[in-house]
Amino acid sequence: MHTLQVDLxxxxxxxxxxxxxxxxxxxxxxxLAGRQVMIVSNETVAPLYLDRVAAALGEVTHxxxxxxxxxxxxxxxxLNRIFDALLEHRFERSCTLVALGGGVVGDMTGFAAAxxxxxxxxxxxxxxxxxxxxxxxxxxxGVNHPLGKNMIGAFHQPRCVIADTDTLDTLPDRExxxxxxxxxxxxxxxxxxxxAWLEDNMDALLARDHAALxxxxxxxxxx
Ligand SMILES: NC(=O)c1ccc[n+]([C@@H]2O[C@H](COP(=O)([O-])OP(=O)(O)OC[C@H]3O[C@@H](n4cnc5c(N)ncnc54)[C@H](O)[C@@H]3O)[C@@H](O)[C@H]2O)c1
Numbered sequence: 001m002h003t004l005q006v007d008l009x010x011x012x013x014x015x016x017x018x019x020x021x022x023x024x025x026x027x028x029x030x031x032l033a034g035r036q037v038m039i040v041s042n043e044t045v046a047p048l049y050l051d052r053v054a055a056a057l058g059e060v061t062h063x064x065x066x067x068x069x070x071x072x073x074x075x076x077x078x079l080n081r082i083f084d085a086l087l088e089h090r091f092e093r094s095c096t097l098v099a100l101g102g103g104v105v106g107d108m109t110g111f112a113a114a115x116x117x118x119x120x121x122x123x124x125x126x127x128x129x130x131x132x133x134x135x136x137x138x139x140x141x142g143v144n145h146p147l148g149k150n151m152i153g154a155f156h157q158p159r160c161v162i163a164d165t166d167t168l169d170t171l172p173d174r175e176x177x178x179x180x181x182x183x184x185x186x187x188x189x190x191x192x193x194x195x196a197w198l199e200d201n202m203d204a205l206l207a208r209d210h211a212a213l214x215x216x217x218x219x220x221x222x223x
Contacts, residue, residue, distance in 0.1 A: 002218045006137065011157045015137060017217050019210050021164035022049065022125070025056035031159040033121035034094030037062040040082055040109040041100040042069040045127050048170055053100055053125060062098075063089045067105065074104045074144050076152065082112040096121040096159070102128035102175070103135035107150070110141030114156035124161040128171055129179020129213070132163040133186070133220035165213045180205060183216050186223040194219045 001018035016027055039062055041050055046066050054062060065085045067078055086095070099109030099122060106124050113122035126136035142153020168176065183205075187195030197215075198205070204212040 002214055004218060004221055006157075008157060011139075013158055013160050015161040015163065015221050017132070017163045017165070017214050017221070019164065019166050019214075021162050022052040022056055022166070025058050027160070027162055028053070028056045028098070028123065028125075029058060029060065031096075031121075031123055032060065033096045033159070034092070035060055036089075036091050036095035037098060038082070038086060038089070038091060038095060039064045039098045039100055040067065040105060040112070041065075042067045042105050044069045045101040045105070049100060049125075049127060049167060053098065063091075067108070069104075071104055071144070074108055076143055076145075079108055079112055079143050082108065083116060086112075086116055091116070091120075093117045093120060096123060098123045098125060099136075099158075100125045100127065101131075102126065103131045106131050106136050107141050107153075108143055110139070110156050110158065111143060111153055114141055114154040119156065121159050122156070124158040126161065126163055127167040128175050129168055129217070130175070130182055131179075132165075132168075132217050133179060134182050136161045136163070137221050163217055165210045165217070168208060168213060176206070176208070180216075183220050186220045190223045191219065194223075 004015040097113045099106045124136035126132045139155045139157040142150045145151040187198050201212045
């Protein structure tokens, strides 16, 4: 496992990168704010990985919100489903939201966490390469408005990011390519050595070699 520390003073947080991290329950449990946990996922990712996250929570009970899948649902109406679930289950300020999915789920869960009771804890479990290298890191959260993408949002830092490269095994090729495009962009803009490494290792990345993916994610998160 690679661990990167994002240094933001009191809001610093670790990014864990590697295989099998969803089975290491302690990684998740040590960052919970209290005993109320809401897992937010979508109808594609939940059937694949929700059980693993639930098992990682061990004896900590949780509630779940499953959102429809797609950028077109990244809006205030869908966001309200998260607030409905939090209020119906009487979640308090000491709760933790866990985002399990790609950038859409991560952005919406983070924004819900920024707003609910003026701000509660949240944890990112990104399951697309794009989310692992970009959207889960940096604290930008939000939803779209009919008049503009990502126009309603807030900065809200996660307590940790758990990037389990095993989740990339089920990612459609198109989504893998979208993530790799972002990784190449980091190389082009900021890091010639990394760009050369990418050229040498592109076949391994396309074949979803886990060591290569973990290295690419780590380098991208550093940039
Ligand atoms: N907050 C930020 O800084 C930031 C940065 C970049 C992009 N974004 C946002 O991220 C979003 C795009 O994120 P994305 O590319 O992850 O798209 P996405 O969240 O829509 O995921 C892409 C597709 O892959 C599916 N999926 C996710 N994980 C999977 C897995 N492990 N196996 C199989 N299918 C899986 C999803 O259900 C979805 O159908 C956009 O809304 C964009 O605005 C935010």
